[in-house]
Amino acid sequence: xxxxxxxxxxxxxxxxxxxxxxxxxxxxxxxxxxxxxxxxxxxxxxxxxxxxxxxxxxxxxxxxxxxxxxxxxxxxxxxxxxxxxxxxxxxxxxxxxxxxxxxxxxxxxxxxxxxxxxxxxxxxxxxxxxxxxxxxxxxxxxxxxxxxxxxxxxxxxxxxxxxxxxxxxxxxxxxxxxxxxxxxxxxxxxxxxxxxxxxxxxxxxxxxxxxxxxxxxxxxxxxxxxxxxxxxxxxxxxxxxxxxxxxxxxxxxxxxxxxxxxxxxxxxxxxxxxxx
Amino acid sequence: xxxxxxxxxxxxxxxxxxxxxxxxxxxxxxxxxxxxxxxxxxxxxxxxxxxxxxxxxxxxxxxxxxxxxxxxxxxxxxxxxxxxxxxxxxxxxxxxxxxxxxxxxxxxxxxxxxxxxxxxxxxxxxxxxxxxxxxxxx
Numbered sequence: 294x295x296x297x298x299x300x301x302x303x304x305x306x307x308x309x310x311x312x313x314x315x316x317x318x319x320x321x322x323x324x325x326x327x328x329x330x331x332x333x334x335x336x337x338x339x340x341x342x343x344x345x346x347x348x349x350x351x352x353x354x355x356x357x358x359x360x361x362x363x364x365x366x367x368x369x370x371x372x373x374x375x376x377x378x379x380x381x382x383x384x385x386x387x388x389x390x391x392x393x394x395x396x397x398x399x400x401x402x403x404x405x406x407x408x409x410x411x412x413x414x415x416x417x418x419x420x421x422x423x424x425x426x427x428x429x430x431x432x433x434x435x436x437x438x439x440x441x442x443x444x445x446x447x448x449x450x451x452x453x454x455x456x457x458x459x460x461x462x463x464x465x466x467x468x469x470x471x472x473x474x475x476x477x478x479x480x481x482x483x484x485x486x487x488x489x490x491x492x493x494x495x496x497x498x499x500x501x502x503x504x505x506x507x508x509x510x511x512x513x514x515x516x517x518x519x520x521x522x523x524x525x526x527x528x529x530x531x532x533x534x535x536x537x538x539x540x541x542x543x544x545x546x547x548x549x550x551x552x553x554x555x556x557x558x559x560x561x562x563x564x565x566x567x568x569x
Numbered sequence: 570x571x572x573x574x575x576x577x578x579x580x581x582x583x584x585x586x587x588x589x590x591x592x593x594x595x596x597x598x599x600x601x602x603x604x605x606x607x608x609x610x611x612x613x614x615x616x617x618x619x620x621x622x623x624x625x626x627x628x629x630x631x632x633x634x635x636x637x638x639x640x641x642x643x644x645x646x647x648x649x650x651x652x653x654x655x656x657x658x659x660x661x662x663x664x665x666x667x668x669x670x671x672x673x674x675x676x677x678x679x680x681x682x683x684x685x686x687x688x689x690x691x692x693x694x695x696x697x698x699x700x701x702x703x704x705x706x707x
Contacts, residue, residue: 301587309593334677335649335707338612345605372586372594379597382604400679402611409604 308423312380315422317388319455320414324385328462330394332536333407340535341409348413351454352377354447355420359569373420381415382408414458417451421569442516445566449521452565453528453558460557461532470550478552485525485559490518492563522555525562529554620650622676624699627683635689640699647678650704657686659695666695675707 323329352374385408389395395404436444460466473481529551533539539547627639638657644650653673659666669686676682686699 298587302589305587305589305593309589331649331675331707335675338608338615342605342608342612345601345608349601369586372590375595375597375601376590376593377597378601379593382597382600400677401607403677403680405604405607405611409608412604 309376309380312377312419312423313384316377316381316384316415316418319418319421320381320384320411322459323414324388324411325392326459326462328464329410330389330407332462333410334403336406336410336535337537338406340537341406344413344535345409348378348416349374351451352416352420355417355451355569356423358444358448359421359423373423374416377416377419377423378412380419381412381417384415384419385411414455417455445517446520446524448565448569449562450524450528452561452563452569453525453555454532454561455565456557456561457529457532457554461529461536461538461554466550466554467538470546470553473549473553475549478549481552481556482522485556486518486522489521489559489563490514492567493517521562522559525555525558526551529558615647617648618646620644620648620676620678620704621646622650622653622701622704624655624701626697626699629692632687634687636692637685637687638692638697638699639683639685641681641683642673642676642701643681644676644678649678649707650676650701651707652705654702654704655684655686656700656702657688658698659688659690659692660698661695666690670702676704 317324353370356370356373356377386395389407389411395407530539530547533547533550533554538550542550621644623643623645625641625643627641630637630639640655640657642653642655651674653676654670655673656668656670658668667688667690669688671684671686673682673684
């Protein structure tokens, strides 16, 4: 009996360290981006609270999709999500302290703000790594086509959110949206759609179910690529709003900023479907 | 019935949850609740008073190009000031002997940031006036 407990504990510890490693791999660029540190202390607190609220179902959904234990029930997902947050927070604390981005003589508000913002991405990395770096293939699930489709959309949203988070705070994003004309934006949109479409077609080398034979290309384009891009645009808008980048901007400027941010977002969405 | 050793046990019922998992999840949940509540509290209490900057002279030391006046910018307002231009002027009576300036990228609300301004003249011999010239909202 004692042995089994030790085994389970050890297995979980391994999972935790994988989660830590994965968190760092995924979120390292964000950890070392100064705009993210600054956003941590000046970002609107209510919007940050909303971001934290969004994080929980996001983590639970990812945990479910990525999970290598298909028998996992709701309780397991909840535990997974919270421990991922804990791992992310710990990583955030360790590295921000090591970089002297937070220190003990800073006001608590600044420290918590910086930590919480970094933990968002770090905890996503932690959840993803438990399934991806474990070397175990996700088991095939049987579920309805609608649920499967919604799951695909969710994964695209998560991927878009993740890459948008990486890039939205930077100065370069704003700069690009100033430098580009409407024609450039149009080109960007077309490239984004094209790349998403191509990625969809190479879906067969992931663990996901393959596209059934004889599926109409147009159908895929509409259902996944175009819908996916809309989702990516919505995620871009949400992130830009969260970081206060839409305040005081005209509708056209906001649209341009969304298109620019949706380029990495769409790559994130497409990649997420391949990886997860 | 052979059990695989790599951990992919197929259990007929619920998965056994290790105690460590409960602890890790518990700590995570506690941290989450703490962060969330604190952020909400901060949002409620946060009356946005504009940045109020005071520049303090800390120390004067000899530097390669002359003299270095170490300063600290203190923001007693709640809001963050970005791109704070700080000017130091060495005065003899009412005439300015030398002007020098520096820019602090961010001075967060209710915080202080330290830096320095260089002069070629010896600040000890004159009266030093330090002030913030302006800032930007982030």
